[in-house]
Amino acid sequence: MKKTLQTAIKITKAxxxxxxxxxxxxxxxxxxxxxxxxxxxxxxxxxxxxxxVPYGPLTLDPSTRVFHYGQAVFEGMKAYKDDQGEIFLFRPxxxxxxxxxxxxxxxxxxxxxxxxxxxLHALLELxxxxxxxxxxxxxxxxxxxxxxxxxxxxxxANSYRFMVICSPAAAYYSGxxxxxxxxxxxxSANGGTGYAKAAGNYAxxxxxxxLAKKDGYQQIIWTDASTHEYMEEAGTMNxxxxxxxxxxxxxxxxxxxxxxxxxxxxxxxxxxGIAVEVRPIKVAEIIAAAKDGSLKEAFGAGTAAVVxxxxxxxxxxxxxTIDKQEDSYATRLKNALMEIQYNKNEDPFGWRYKL
Ligand SMILES: Cc1ncc(COP(=O)(O)O)c(C=O)c1O
Numbered sequence: 001m002k003k004t005l006q007t008a009i010k011i012t013k014a015x016x017x018x019x020x021x022x023x024x025x026x027x028x029x030x031x032x033x034x035x036x037x038x039x040x041x042x043x044x045x046x047x048x049x050x051x052x053v054p055y056g057p058l059t060l061d062p063s064t065r066v067f068h069y070g071q072a073v074f075e076g077m078k079a080y081k082d083d084q085g086e087i088f089l090f091r092p093x094x095x096x097x098x099x100x101x102x103x104x105x106x107x108x109x110x111x112x113x114x115x116x117x118x119x120l121h122a123l124l125e126l127x128x129x130x131x132x133x134x135x136x137x138x139x140x141x142x143x144x145x146x147x148x149x150x151x152x153x154x155x156x157a158n159s160y161r162f163m164v165i166c167s168p169a170a171a172y173y174s175g176x177x178x179x180x181x182x183x184x185x186x187x188s189a190n191g192g193t194g195y196a197k198a199a200g201n202y203a204x205x206x207x208x209x210x211l212a213k214k215d216g217y218q219q220i221i222w223t224d225a226s227t228h229e230y231m232e233e234a235g236t237m238n239x240x241x242x243x244x245x246x247x248x249x250x251x252x253x254x255x256x257x258x259x260x261x262x263x264x265x266x267x268x269x270x271x272x273g274i275a276v277e278v279r280p281i282k283v284a285e286i287i288a289a290a291k292d293g294s295l296k297e298a299f300g301a302g303t304a305a306v307v308x309x310x311x312x313x314x315x316x317x318x319x320x321t322i323d324k325q326e327d328s329y330a331t332r333l334k335n336a337l338m339e340i341q342y343n344k345n346e347d348p349f350g351w352r353y354k355l
Contacts, residue, residue: 007050007118009038013126014054024132027170030140034127038119038164041148042109047162050115052122055165061150065157071147072199073102076303078138078169079124079355081131082343087124089353090341092117094260099143102196107156108145115162116143123164124355135342136171140304169304176311177300179234180217181283182208183316186225187233187255194255202236209235217314219300223283224255231281237300237308238262242329243289244296246275261301265333267349272336274329283315290320298322299330307334 014035022032033055040050066072075095080088096117100110120141124131131139143164149157185208188194193201205220212220219235232250233239238259241248247269252258269276289295290313298310307330313320339345340352 007112007114009118009122010049010051011122011126012051012053017129019129022168024137024168024170027168029169030167032167034130034139034166034168036123036126037166038123038162040111040115040119040162042160042162043158045109047109047111047115050119050122050162052119052126058161060148063150063152065147065149065151068152069147069154070198070200070203071106071108071157071160072144073099073106073108074142074144074197074199075099076197077141077143078303078341079131079141079166080138080341080343081133083133085133086343087128087131087355088341088343089120089355091260091264091351092120092353094263095143098197098258098260099145102198103145105193105196106198108147108160111145111162119162119164121355123166127166130166130168132168132170134171135338135344138169140167140169141165142167174305174308176309177218178216178312178314178319179219179221179298179300179310180212180215180314181221181231182223183228184208185220186228187222189225189255191254195252195257197257205235212314215314221313229283231283231286232256234300234308234310237302237305239310240265240297240299240301240330241281241286241289241295242297242325243286244294246277247329248277248279248281250281251278259302261303261306261337264337264349264351265301265307268333268336269329271348272332274333286313287315287320290322295320295322296325297328297330306337307331 017035036052037055038052077095145160145162147157148161149159187205209220221234222232224230233256266276300308309330340347
């Protein structure tokens, strides 16, 4: 990805930094934001005036379109600091392209690359101290675009706002999760918005996930909407299964988010000599593998946790426990990917982006 650094970005610094009051040992992820944010507006057919300003609330008219028709897309990415204090992003070009792909699906205008990358440079330059050193610590970056035109006509807006906010994230281990295989609810359908990081996709997940939580499951494995016979995604992550020594993951489609962690893990697994099959995965085959002991591992893959091991699967009222493996692919892949992200190892794929 080009380092353009040609976009003129106005910078207004915060008078005081909040960083002195932050207890980085006890970060409540996603609740605390850094001192600045990036704002850029789309008006009269053009993105204009990107600015870094002190972090703070927005004032929006109650009829602003995003509140009514949900024209909102977002991204999730991280900045990492290595032992020398250098700062890296991981495949930011993928986030940039996916943001525009999501926007296109919601009839929102594409953002120029320079506004995205130069905006990130300008913002992160001011927030360097918020990126804590240490394997597992990071700064979570949330770019998003919302429709800002006022008026409740049910059509796409003529004005939009692109923003980037940042939240410090600590290394954490949430433990293995239990996941329920969806039999009734769906997060996406053929021809829908599942492949986009559209805000509404997430709103639709909360209710079924709350029902699953009542039964002791933290997440849902979404299945295809028409038959519920194929495994698709786990909560807000892509999902992998290890049957004997082969890793299986579903191909991306218009129902599945093209996860950057997923595609990186596929390449990394192949590089490490692990057999990977990208193909439709029947729920029945995974349940059969759980019954006969050939289901060795299952895990979610996403930016937030990199790899999140699944300890048990619920399906049709039965619960299947997945025992821990000594030679865990989940652990190997997580470490290998994090070593690239934190500049602790070679980056044979050119994924690291030095700021
Ligand atoms: C629905 C969904 N699937 C998969 C992922 C994983 O994508 P990535 O690896 O790019 O973070 C995410 C989020 O981050 C997601 O929201």
